[in-house]
Amino acid sequence: MSGPILRRSVLDGISFATFVSAILTIIVHPTREQMLNLPIVAGIFLISFLVGCLVSQILNSMGIKTLGQNLFEPDYEKAKAEAKAWYRTFWGWHLFLFILVLFVVGINKTKFSVIELLDQDGFAGASRLFKGLFSPNWSILPTAVYNIIETVFMAFLATMFAIPVAFILSFMSAKNVVMGRPVSYAIYFVLKAILNLTRSIEALVWAIIFSVWVGIGPFAGMLALMIHSIASLTKQYAEMVENVSDGPIEGVRSCGANKLQTIWFAIVPQVILPYISFTVYRWDINVRMATIIGLVGGGGIGTMLIQYQGQAMWSEVGTIIFVIAIVVWAMDLASSYIREALK
Amino acid sequence: MNEPVLRIKNLHKTYPNGVHALKGVSFDVKKGEFLVIIGLSGSGKSTLLRCINRLHDPTSGEILFQGEDSAKLKTPNQIRTLRNRIGMIFQHFNLIPRHTVLGNVLVGKLGHTSTIRSLLGLFSDQDKADSLRYLKLVGIADKTHIRADQLSGGQQQRVAIARALTQNPEVLLADEPVASLDPATCHVVMDYLRKVNQELGITVICNLHFLSLVRQYATRVIALKGGEVVYEGDPNNIDEAWFEKIYGEGAKEVHIN
Numbered sequence: 001m002s003g004p005i006l007r008r009s010v011l012d013g014i015s016f017a018t019f020v021s022a023i024l025t026i027i028v029h030p031t032r033e034q035m036l037n038l039p040i041v042a043g044i045f046l047i048s049f050l051v052g053c054l055v056s057q058i059l060n061s062m063g064i065k066t067l068g069q070n071l072f073e074p075d076y077e078k079a080k081a082e083a084k085a086w087y088r089t090f091w092g093w094h095l096f097l098f099i100l101v102l103f104v105v106g107i108n109k110t111k112f113s114v115i116e117l118l119d120q121d122g123f124a125g126a127s128r129l130f131k132g133l134f135s136p137n138w139s140i141l142p143t144a145v146y147n148i149i150e151t152v153f154m155a156f157l158a159t160m161f162a163i164p165v166a167f168i169l170s171f172m173s174a175k176n177v178v179m180g181r182p183v184s185y186a187i188y189f190v191l192k193a194i195l196n197l198t199r200s201i202e203a204l205v206w207a208i209i210f211s212v213w214v215g216i217g218p219f220a221g222m223l224a225l226m227i228h229s230i231a232s233l234t235k236q237y238a239e240m241v242e243n244v245s246d247g248p249i250e251g252v253r254s255c256g257a258n259k260l261q262t263i264w265f266a267i268v269p270q271v272i273l274p275y276i277s278f279t280v281y282r283w284d285i286n287v288r289m290a291t292i293i294g295l296v297g298g299g300g301i302g303t304m305l306i307q308y309q310g311q312a313m314w315s316e317v318g319t320i321i322f323v324i325a326i327v328v329w330a331m332d333l334a335s336s337y338i339r340e341a342l343k
Numbered sequence: 344m345n346e347p348v349l350r351i352k353n354l355h356k357t358y359p360n361g362v363h364a365l366k367g368v369s370f371d372v373k374k375g376e377f378l379v380i381i382g383l384s385g386s387g388k389s390t391l392l393r394c395i396n397r398l399h400d401p402t403s404g405e406i407l408f409q410g411e412d413s414a415k416l417k418t419p420n421q422i423r424t425l426r427n428r429i430g431m432i433f434q435h436f437n438l439i440p441r442h443t444v445l446g447n448v449l450v451g452k453l454g455h456t457s458t459i460r461s462l463l464g465l466f467s468d469q470d471k472a473d474s475l476r477y478l479k480l481v482g483i484a485d486k487t488h489i490r491a492d493q494l495s496g497g498q499q500q501r502v503a504i505a506r507a508l509t510q511n512p513e514v515l516l517a518d519e520p521v522a523s524l525d526p527a528t529c530h531v532v533m534d535y536l537r538k539v540n541q542e543l544g545i546t547v548i549c550n551l552h553f554l555s556l557v558r559q560y561a562t563r564v565i566a567l568k569g570g571e572v573v574y575e576g577d578p579n580n581i582d583e584a585w586f587e588k589i590y591g592e593g594a595k596e597v598h599i600n
Binding site: 247250255260 | 396423426450451452503507510
């Protein structure tokens with residue numbers, strides 16, 4: 001099965017199965033027990049998914065465009081379509097109903113409730129919290145500042161360690177560099193798989209892993225951020241490498257340069273500025289992430305925050321949030337100025 | 344002047360996407376000549392040049408360069424040595440935009456320089472002196488420390504010529520060297536190519552579009568059409584009939600001065 005058809009079938013199948021499941025839930029009103037019966041639930045979803053794929057196939061072969069077809073069909077097919085208002089097309093209604101169903105299920109799942117939001121007791125609790133937050137306890141300011149410095153350097157070191165690793169890996173995971181060499185191509189695929197896996201595990205989870213490994217504290221947080229930064233920077237760097245213009249590469253190769261020389265003389269000068277820009281941005285992101293990572297034992301200001309929050313000491317939490325806000329704001333400003341200057 | 348520096352025999356090139364760009368091209372290039380290749384876009388001119396220095400791999404046929412068949416070279420090392428002996432300049436100059444003019448010209452020395460030394464930027468004084476000498480030759484020595492992307496198109500092409508000369512090439516390939524330049528600059532660049540050809544005795548193989556330039560600079564001309572050689576000989580013998588044959592019915596010659 002070719003790519004566009006596969007993608008079309010998956011999208012149409014999932015939307016159909018979602019639709020069927022939602023209607024079934026409304027009609028049958030299953031109990032919690034019944035909902036937890038995974039084989040049955042998954043079975044129903046899978047069967048309706050397959051039916052959906054089939055329906056999509058039939059509709060499209062009749063010339064009625066489904067949402068998946070409209071989205072994934074090749075451009076030359078798209079160019080043939082005549083312009084019509086969305087409500088006069090099948091895929092328009094398909095999209096509308098799909099979003100509607102998702103919206104209804106979402107409201108149901110998140111227990112969305114205006115009553116809770118306006119509840120008297122809850123409101124009183126929240127206003128107590130806000131009162132605390134807005135009357136910070138400045139006596140803990142020195143500790144907060146001390147801790148946020150730890151956080152900033154955690155982020156800085158993680159970024160610094162990630163730079164050289166990501167720099168080297170980025171060339172090994174750029175398609176235009178590995179092209180035409182079987183061994184490099186094999187390394188490329190393995191590397192891509194590992195990096196995708198690493199990136200799909202949140203920094204928060206890495207922090208939990210490392211806090212068991214090296215003990216709770218800033219070192220665990222730094223390692224977590226470093227792993228995550230390597231994976232993210234490599235992807236971003238590699239995309240830059242894939243977008244360089246071929247002219248300089250051809251020019252350098254025509255002089256008899258080898259692979260390393262070609263990368264260094266033709267590719268690196270083209271990507272160095274975007275590299276720096278991404279790296280500064282990554283540090284900025286890492287400072288924010290370091291705060292969150294502290295919540296699960298990664299050290300720094302986050303760990304301090306979670307301690308005071310656990311004791312409902314809102315004035316102290318207010319101080320910490322103030323310090324975090326100032327630092328994040330300053331980092332954000334600095335990184336945007338630096339990136340602007342590098343353009 | 345009579346021994347061939349390059350003999351191309353029955354050269355074929357088919358791209359992976361199925362395009363058959365060269366269909367059995369054969370010709371000789373004599374030492375010291377200024378050979379111009381003309382033809383429509385897509386006639387295979389660029390492919391031909393890139394096969395000669397193995398930026399592209401020919402599908403079949405022979406390319407005898409100084410008696411050795413360079414179409415048969417397999418290892419990256421052999422191919423790099425070949426490229427080092429053949430200079431090339433391009434339509435879009437293909438310089439490194441963020442490097443200085445000198446930095447760009449030194450790229451011509453990469454083939455002679457070890458990987459470590461070149462990555463650290465440790466080019467020998469001899470290399471630098473060579474680079475400066477060729478920058479002087481193309482009349483651009485005053486721009487040595489300026490970034491390449493600050494230069495005009497014509498100046499960039501002259502830097503590219505200096506880069507190619509720094510290789511000490513036996514042959515210089517020029518792939519439409521003036522196609523992205525204005526008519527005035529165009530002659531400046533062509534004059535430097537002629538100077539390189541006549542003063543340094545380097546054989547030049549040049550792809551060109553404009554017949555008026557061809558008549559002015561070429562010592563011999565080859566016309567490609569659909570991947571085959573349709574004309575070979577004196578540029579002044581290309582009359583209107585030949586012109587229509589090469590460029591198609593109803594084509595009109597444009598003169599640039």
